[in-house]
Amino acid sequence: MSRIGIRNVTKTFPVRDAGEPFTALSGVDLDVREGEFLTLVGPSGCGKSTLLDLVAGLTPPTAGEIVIDGAPVTGPGLDRGIVFQQYALFPWRTAQANVEFGLEAKAAPRKERARRAREHLALVGLTGFEDRYPHELSGGMRQRVAIARSLAFDPDVLLMDEPFAALDAQTRESLQEELLRVWQHTGKTVIFITHGIDEAVYLGERVAVMTSRPGRIKEVVEIAFDSREGDLRADPVFGEYRHHVWKLLRDEVAAAQVQEREVAISHG
Amino acid sequence: MADTRQETPPGDLHWYDLPDDEAHEDTAGPEAQDDTAGPETHDDTAGPETREDTAGPQTQRAARAVSWGRAARRAAVNSAAILLLLAAWEVLPRLGVLDRVFVPPLSESLVAGYDLLISGQLPEHLQASLARSLAGFGLAIVLAIPLGLLIGWYRPVADFLTPLLELFRNTSAVALLPVFTLILGIGETTKITFVLYACSWPILLNTISGVKTVEPLLIKSARSMGLGPVRLFQKVILPAAVPTIFTGVRLAGAYSILVLLFAEMVGAKAGLGYLILDTQSSFRIPDMYAGIITISVLGLLFNLLLVAVERRFSTWRTT
């Protein structure tokens, strides 16, 4: 239930043995409404994960500012839950203990922690795997543990970085449903990064399309269906949105590829 | 952060690095033996706990019989070389291939060892050695782990101490023994300090590297859940570093016996090192071999114990 304002945000990284810093994001402007489900798409390397880190408060922006409910972000906090692109589970903790991690940080009582962790593992379909260590789980299962962990401590804002990338189509669909249900139920504000145009259009109330590096917001597409009942993907309107986002992305991906080739040549 | 390690080129081997390779082989052995549970567990994705429930008692017993058979065969293969050595040791002197005076048959050495045991000499020397080893080893653990954590975690401490550490870790403990003797005399303190010094390095360096090589993403993940520095250290850095620290502890355990022996040979009136040198110079050759065998067995047992402890603390490590 939080409003997120990203105001003219630029992020640069210092580069080893080079004078000029590397610009990952340049003048990003984006407002995420209270309780909104916003999906974020853009070519690989355009700075999506970087933007999420900034909203999480893990690194400060080089310029511009990020405000949540009017207050500038100064650091990380349990009001925001992140699902990292590479899961980031603690390998010495079981699935259950991983999900409990955020609850420990929140100083929840032991019994409550165990209960909530079990509930959320069940939510992502991992009942019976509580005592497994991450290395004993498949990639998709690890990703689901990471999702359960971010949901368990009940943050107002969910920041998800391609959380369903490693899942098969069926599991992905059921988790998409589950996520939508949780979202509708709790009114969390969600920023959801994905490479899938279908996924972006299906999940998002709005789809923000980013340009190639340095990333900016190219366009924010409002997705409005008459109703979310039935098979949304079969709706002709769905196809139109899908095509629109696809067109926006196509040019940027092409630009990103040219850029990468140039970088490769200048280094080679 | 990792500047100290970047300075040493990858091909640069230090003395403390060497036993690590052996150690990897050590761990590979027993781990491979775990696999002897047989092919029937391999397709069993549900894992060992559920296997107990689903498999009937008969299939279980059969599986266990198969695994025992395999384990026995593996044990036979593993010990073949040792048995061969022992047999050669027994037979070659008797055949006159080896000079019986310098290499008496194994059985004579074992009898000598038994006599030493009964007479109470061997236990006495063993106790003296163990006490020194364990004291030095224990002190090294108590001192080197906290110091390593401090150096690994606090950049200023690392910057301050790294040059000193670089200097000392390249100074052999053996080279410093005369200095220890000079300052501390020839008593127990010198020997314990000597062991402490030698054992500290593997523990210290492994602890530092354990802390420094914690996956940055895990730190990021913990920070994202609002953990401050203290809790981050307690809940992420420390558990992540434990397996690496234990590798250092295991290496130190091996050193504690190796270097003590040297100290005991240079100046002592008790201990296994003294026993070996003393029996050699008074020409009690079977007794000398009895001392050497004792050392080998002691080292082996100590290492096995430490490997077991190490495994206990790093079950989650996939490699």
Ligand SMILES: Nc1ncnc2c1ncn2[C@@H]1O[C@H](COP(=O)(O)OP(=O)(O)OP(=O)(O)O)[C@@H](O)[C@H]1O
């Ligand atoms: N810590 C860092 N130091 C230097 N450069 C960085 C750092 N983090 C990211 N970058 C660079 O910033 C750019 C954006 O990275 P980012 O991970 O945000 O991309 P992304 O949009 O998430 O890509 P993908 O879709 O492939 O995950 C990349 O070119 C990357 O090399």
Ligand SMILES: [Mg+2]
């Ligand atoms: Mg990314």
